[in-house]
Each structure stands twice: as structure tokens, then as C-alpha cells.
Amino acid sequence: MLQVEHLSYDVLEEGKQSEILSDVSFNVEDGEMLVITGPNGGGKSTLAKLLMGINKASSGRILLNGEDITDYSIDERAKAGIGFAFQQPPRFKGMTVRRLLSLAAGRALDEKTCCGLLSSVGLCAMEYIDREVDSTLSGGEIKRIEIATVLAKQHKLCVFDEPEAGIDLWSFSMLIKRFEQIHKEKKESMILISHQERIIRMADRIMVISDGKVDSIGSAEEVMPKLFGQEMDSCECRRQKGGELYGT
């Protein structure tokens, strides 16, 4: 189980302390799927990076299966059992897809295992296995390989930051199936940051992050109506114009 207690994150901007996340607390049970959604710039990706240790929290605590991992480095958190898929994954000149997947798995993967991983994210394995993870790959291809790196190993908790971004519809359906399968097996807890209704509907619980705070958290039945009902009046400008778009 993941326990996040009173997590805050401040940055110094132009000599001024600015709060990006404020007093965020939540749990993720074993085998649970939590989908984090909310407006752009609300702090979702920052929260994901705090969980992985990429950014260090200003205050608060993070516990994984009772172990306090707040002061752990990125690699210590990985060893403790957290997997992370980046929203915008980096490219590696000279590194093949097979090598990257093997590094992710922590062991040399045979061709069959690599092919299985690539197929599960909608990539034709034989075309990609010996290709370099460099700028010759499209945004969608690199994104799917990124997800495959997280699937290459069993984790206690997997964090996916906008896994759907840049992925075509066909591959998206395959990805949904893969997430459903992981969810059904209940072996790994999952946090998915997403704006996609299909992903949001898969969640055991939904957490809405807005302005760096937990706006709401609850089951899909509780949060979905509120979420989509709020959509039209979430913007101050729209509210003032009675929900109409600019120029109309």
C-alpha cells in the first residue's frame, strides 16, 4: 500500500516562494488502480515526480508498504518497488530497444520476452527490437516503448504519466486491455495520470488535483458526475461569459 501524507512542494520563482503542491494526502491500496486527473498545470505530473523521487518534497511523508521512502533517491525507490512511465520519455543514441527493455527488467531479456512486451503495447516486435531508441522513432513509438519498460518488471506500484498521449486509437485499445489485465491480476498497484475518459472509467478511485490541491477523491461513481458536470464552469472566463467560448 502507498500512503502519501501531507505532501507539499514549493519552488523559488523570481525570489518568491511558490507552492506547486499543497498538503496532498491519499492512499493507494494493494492492487488498486487510482486515476489522477484534473486541469493542466494543476500539479499532477509534479505529484508523480515526487512519488518517484525525481523532485524532492518540501514537506510530508511517503510510505510504501509501511516503509518510509520519503528520503530515498530515485534508484532506491525503484528498488523499493516503484515503476515510472514518463509523459515525455528521453531518447538514447546508440541504445537498442532490446537493451533498454533488458535494463528496465534488470536482466538480459530473450527475444521472445521482448517481443511479448512490444506486442502488448501495439508494436510489431521484429521491426523494433534492434532499432535504436533515438530520434528516428516517432512520438507515439517512443511512448509505447516507454510503457513497455515499466511492464518489463514486476513492481509494487506503477506510475504512468499520461500514457495515452501521442498513441493512436488502435494501440490505445491494446494499452487499455493491458492495464485491465494488470488491474485484474491485482499484483501491482497503479497510479495513472490521465485525461482520457476510458482510462478514468477503469479506475477503482479517481483523484482530482487542481491548483496543487486534492479537489476530490472517491469512487468512479462518486467523482465522475462531478468531474464532467464541472467541466464547463471550471474556467473563470467561461463562467463570466455564461459558458460560451471566446469569440462566440
Added chain:
Amino acid sequence: MELNKVTEDVLKVIDSYGFRQEGAYSLRLNGMAVCHGDSRHIRIVQKEDKPGIDIHISGETKGEQVHIPVIMSQEGVDIVYNDFYIEDGADVTIIAGCGIHGEGCSETRHDGIHSFHVGKNANVKYIENHYAEGDGTGSKVLNPVTKIFVGEDSVFTLETTQIRGVDSTERENYIELAENAKLFVTEKLMTDGNQTAVSNMDVELNGENSSAQIISRTVGKGTSRQVFHPKAVGNNLCHAHIQCDSIIMDQAEISSIPEIDAKHVDAQIVHEAAIGRINDEQLVKLRTFGMTEQEAESVIIESFLK
């Protein structure tokens, strides 16, 4: 002939294809040609006027390898002249390279002066590994000069690698391409400590439809210095692409000066050059696999130079 352990060990590093005293080969040890062999299609002849060999590769050669390593385990200067004559239609892989095992306090230097005369419709792959080891304080120096003349419809692939140990290197490459000739160059180099490396490469695209792709990947560590100057001259309808990428670390200095020179309206020549430290995002990504920063750094460099 029986080789000692130092020679065997250095050979393993500089000849990744595996050196064997069979087929076409020539081993030069401390300035002396110590053994050589011919094959049915490849003949190696000792020069009479100066140190070095002439390698005659017949047009009937198909998929054969020639191994011509040089090892220096004693101090001194060795200058050698090797000339390759490759007939029309030959398909050959030439594995060269020099390894220095330096235990002394004075300079150990090898200057390999090579020329390649490639006929028509030939396919030549030339692999050159440079390496030095040993606790001696004397500098370990390699200054290769390579001239390549690629005939019509031929393909020449040059892979040159220097990963460690060489204190100073100055490389001079000159390449001429005839009609429809293709050149692929991959240069990989890493310097550390106070090592220096200078690499100059001039490619003359003389023939119609000739093409050249030059990729240089380097890593500079410590207080080492590197200077690269690849130059492509388009004298006809041709295509050339120069790409120089370097990772800079510690207090190293890297200078990359790609030069493109079009002397024909249909010459298309592109260059790209980038120098930068190891990408933080790459480091973070590998650390999410459970690697320490140092482990991640090693993996990135190893892949970059692979």
C-alpha cells in the same frame, strides 16, 4: 608462431573479429613483420624500399577477412606504410588497428600510413581499433594517415574506434569518391586524463551520384582535449551528411568544426554538430530502473559509443 600473453591480450581488444594465423593476415610486432599468410584471393607482399606491406585483393574475393594488427610492447617509434589494391568486384573486410602496451618511460609511437585503391563495384569494410595500456609514464601515441580512393559503384565503410589509453592521436583521412561511390564513416572516440585527439577528414565527392555519411561520436573526460574537422567537398551531383555528437564531462574541451563545401549546383551537403553534457532526463530514466547515477552514466556512454 607462438604469441606471448601481452600480445594475445592486446589482440583480443583491437581485433574484435578474432585474430587467427590463418587465411590472409599479417602481424607486426615492435616494428617487425613477425608472421603473415596469404589466401587464395588475397596476397600480402613485404615492401622492399620501406617498412610495410602491399595487400592485393582479387576481384574473386567474396566475404573474406584480412587481419593486419600492429602491437607495440616496447618503446620507440614505428612508421609503417601499408597499401591496399582492391580489384573490381571484391567483397572484403579488413581488420586493422594498433595496440600499445607501454611499460617504459619514453614515448611509444606508431604511425600507420595507409592507402586504399578500390576498383569498381567493390565492397570494402575497414575496421580500425586503437588502444593503449600499461603503467609506463612514456606517452602512447598513434598518428594514422589514411588515403582512400573509391572507384565507380563501390562502397567503402570505415569504422574507427579509440576508446582508451592513447595519450595523443592526430588522424589524417583523405577520401575521394568516383561516380556512384558510397562512403560510410563511423568514428568513435573517448579521451580521459590529459589525452589529446585531433581528427581531420577530407572527403572529395568527385563522381556523379557519389554519397558520404560521416558519423562521429565522442566522449571527453578529465582534462582531455578533442578537435574534429570533417570536411565534405561536393564537386558533382552528390549527397553528403556529416553528424558530430560529443558528450563533454569534467573539465574536458571539445571542438567540432564540420566544414561543407559545394562546388556544384547539385551538391547536397548537410552537417550537424552537437556537444553537451550527459542528458539529465536520460540519467533519471535509467535511475528509475534502479541504477545509481554512476551506473546510469556508464550505460549511457557505453551505448553512445557502441
